[in-house]
Amino acid sequence: MKLKTLFAALLCLPALAQASERNDVPDCYGHARIDAFRQAGSGRELTVIVDQTIPMPESIQKAAWAQVNRFVGPGDKLRLYSFSAFVPGKYMQLRFAGELNTPLPGNVRDDVGMQSLRTFDKCLAQQQAFLHKKFGQVFVQTLREATEDIPRSEIFHSLRDIGNDLASRPADERVILLLSDMLENSDFGSFYANNRIRDLNPAAELKRVGERQLFADLQGARVYVAGAGLVTQDVKHAYRSGKTMEQLQQFWSGYFAGSNASLAAFGTPSLNVDLQ
Numbered sequence: 527m528k529l530k531t532l533f534a535a536l537l538c539l540p541a542l543a544q545a546s547e548r549n550d551v552p553d554c555y556g557h558a559r560i561d562a563f564r565q566a567g568s569g570r571e572l573t574v575i576v577d578q579t580i581p582m583p584e585s586i587q588k589a590a591w592a593q594v595n596r597f598v599g600p601g602d603k604l605r606l607y608s609f610s611a612f613v614p615g616k617y618m619q620l621r622f623a624g625e626l627n628t629p630l631p632g633n634v635r636d637d638v639g640m641q642s643l644r645t646f647d648k649c650l651a652q653q654q655a656f657l658h659k660k661f662g663q664v665f666v667q668t669l670r671e672a673t674e675d676i677p678r679s680e681i682f683h684s685l686r687d688i689g690n691d692l693a694s695r696p697a698d699e700r701v702i703l704l705l706s707d708m709l710e711n712s713d714f715g716s717f718y719a720n721n722r723i724r725d726l727n728p729a730a731e732l733k734r735v736g737e738r739q740l741f742a743d744l745q746g747a748r749v750y751v752a753g754a755g756l757v758t759q760d761v762k763h764a765y766r767s768g769k770t771m772e773q774l775q776q777f778w779s780g781y782f783a784g785s786n787a788s789l790a791a792f793g794t795p796s797l798n799v800d801l802q
Contacts, residue, residue, distance in 0.1 A: 547623075547695060548620075548623040549623065549624055549625050550622055550623055550624045550660060551624035551625060551626065551653060551656060551657045551660065552649070552653065552656065553627065554627045554646050554649035554650050554653055555627060555646070557645065557646075557649050558642045558643075558645040558646035558649060559642060560638055560642050560646060563630060563634055563637070563638055565601075565627075565628040565629070565630060565631070565634070566601075566628065567601040567602070567603065567625060567626075567627075567628055568599070568600065568601030568602050568628065569601075569697060569698030569699055570601070570602045570603070570697070570698070570699045570700075570701070571602070571603040571604070571605065571692075571695075571697040571699070571700050571701070572594065572597055572598055572602065572603070572604050572605070572701050572702075572703065572801070573604075573605045573606075573607065573688070573692065573700065573701070573702045573703070573747070574590070574594065574604070574605070574606045574607070574665070574702075574703045574705070575606075575607045575608075575609070575684075575685075575688065575702060575703070575704045575705065575706070576606070576607070576608045576609075576665075576668050576669060576672070576705050576706075577608075577609060577610065577672075577679065577681065577704075577705060577706030577707065577753070578608050578609065578610040578668070578671055578672040578673065579610045579672070579673070579674070579679040579707075579711075580672060580674070580679075580706065580707045580709075580753065580756055581669075581672045581673065581674065582669060582672065582705055582752075582753055582756070583756075583795075585796070586705065586752050586753055586793075586795060586796060586797075587666075587669055589752065589796065589797065590703060590705055590752055590797075591662065591665065593703060593750075593797070593800065593801050594658075594661070594665075594703070595658060596800060596801070597701070597800075597801045598626070598654075598657070598658075599626070599654075600626050600627070600628055600629055600654070601625075601626055601627070601628035602625070602626055603623075603624070603625045603626075603697065604622070604623075604624050604625070604626075604657065604661060605620065605622065605623045605624075606620070606621040606622040606623075606661065606664060606665060606668065607619065607620055607621065607684075607688050607691075608621055608668045608671070609680065609681075609684035609688075610672075610679065610680070618683075618684045618687050618688065620691065621664050621665075621668055622660070622661050622664045622665070624657050624660065624661065626653060626654055626657060627650060627653060629650060630643075630646065669705075679707075679709060679710060679711045679712065680710075680712050681706060681708065681709075681710045681712075682710060682712070682714060682735065682738075682740040682742075683712070683740070685742040685744070685785065686740065686741070686742040686743075688742070688744075689742035689743045689744045689745065689785065689786075690743070692744065692745045692747075693743060693745060697745070700744070700745050700746060700747035700748070701747060701748050701749075701750070701790075701801055701802075702744065702747045702748070702749045702750065702787070703750050703752070703801060704749060704750065704751050704752070705752050705753050706751065706753055706754070707753055707754060707755060707756040707757070707795075708751060708753070708754045708755070708774060708778055709723065709755075709774075714734070714735075714738060714740065715734070717774070723755065723757065723770055723774070724770075725769065725770055725773055726770075726773040726774060726776075726777050727773075728773055728776040728777040728780055729780075731777050732777065732780045732781060732784065735781060735784070736784065741781070741784045741785045742785040742786075742787075743785060743786045744782065744785050744786055744787035745786060745787075746786055746787065747786075747787045747788075748787070748788055748790040748802070749782050749787050749788065749789050749790060750790050750791045750793070750797055750799070750801055751778070751789070751791065751792045751793055751797065752793040752795065752796065752797035753793065753795045754771070754774060754775070754778075754792055754793055754794045754795055755770075755771055755774060755794045755795055756795045771794050774794075775789075775792045775794070778792065779792075790802070
């Protein structure tokens, strides 16, 4: 099958679970049949997480897409999860998992046959564009499925499950881009009160999280949040005081510290720094 035909066909296919680690991007080493010369990946993994209980403004969606495009490069891995509450069709799901190949260094290229090298280079030239297009399709669909009609938001449980999934695969450097209002509303409790975002006591809330064993293990990730404090149409008092948002950020900073991660930036709601 010709390379363009292969990429085009794969764009139309749903993601398939594989016996080995899932990769929704065609592998150029396998395509060129030069597995013996395979180079290690970069060790970097970007995990994008979408909370589907809050529709994100278009500006935040576009900014998040631009962040992904700027960050992901050769040898990197990219994953996309969605979550909301434990209701049919809205549980935590892995929507995309892909990896870009690392190019062959000059001293190795001399040992590869010319025909195989041309095939590999041609594949590599199209691979990143394919990843962005395929990921983009799934990302847009995931965002479009977000709805305010789900009364619950299981952020803690979802992050704990995602952490368990991340632990099954090695990575030297992990970055998480989390699109969420960061307002838990579950059996644990609600970050709302009287139709407004309630003022939190971060220390007391973190103690309760520990008692309920709701900390995750996010494998040392740096976490960037976009959308924090967004309010839905059902919240009558849309005003969010600086104190309220500071308390929310303090809580999540403590939560991620207790979840083997660090809060790198907290967009309230816009994320105004680049992923690093």
